[in-house]
Amino acid sequence: MSASPQHDAGPPVRGPVDEDVVAARYGRGPSSATRRRRLVAAVVAVALLLAAAVALQAASLREPSVQVENLGFTVDDASRTTVRFSLLTAPGTTASCTLVALNESFTQVGFRQVTVGPVTGQRTSHEAVVTTTELATTGSVESCRVVDAG
Missing domain, CATH: 2.60.40.3230 (Immunoglobulin-like)
Incomplete structure (x- = not known):
């Protein structure tokens, strides 16, 4: 039986990245304005959730207990x-x-x-x-x- 020789391919060869090729293949990433809008929307959503939690807590403190x-x-x-x-x-x-x-x-x-x-x-x-x-x-x-x- 003859064994086929194994070759070590070594690390992949990397060259300069052509942004147009990457964009054609994967699409363009979100622009900085889009990222900023998403961040603002997330911050507003978290702030609204915190405000609602505080309001619920305050309402429960006013309710009498026995x-x-x-x-x-x-x-x-x-x-x-x-x-x-x-x-x-x-x-x-x-x-x-x-x-x-x-x-x-x-x-x-x-x-x-x-x-x-x-x-x-x-x-x-x-x-x-x-x-x-x-x-x-x-x-x-x-x-x-x-x-x-x-």
Whole structure:
């Protein structure tokens, strides 16, 4: 068997670049005016996105919020559990809270939706009775949300 000789071609030979040949083959690149317009358009788009983000953040800061703290519960009997909690929110705010009572298996045995407010202070304490279908072992506030702000 004869092997064909391998030749090392070496680095490619480069000569002067004929801009007209390159332009004919690949087309002309964007002019400096076009590049400038694209850059300005990109900067404007980024500025608009940043302004929108700031506006959304500012709007969310103005919306009232409510924080809840569970203070405790009392199992009154097999059909009632009293839940005590405090709300931290702006005075004049009305909140809707979901209260639950659970049994020893952590199964929900009672549920109540209560509306609190408009509150008169920033931190207010409340209690509500949750009717249960069997003896509960715990009661708490599951969630609260603002329904009206004064």
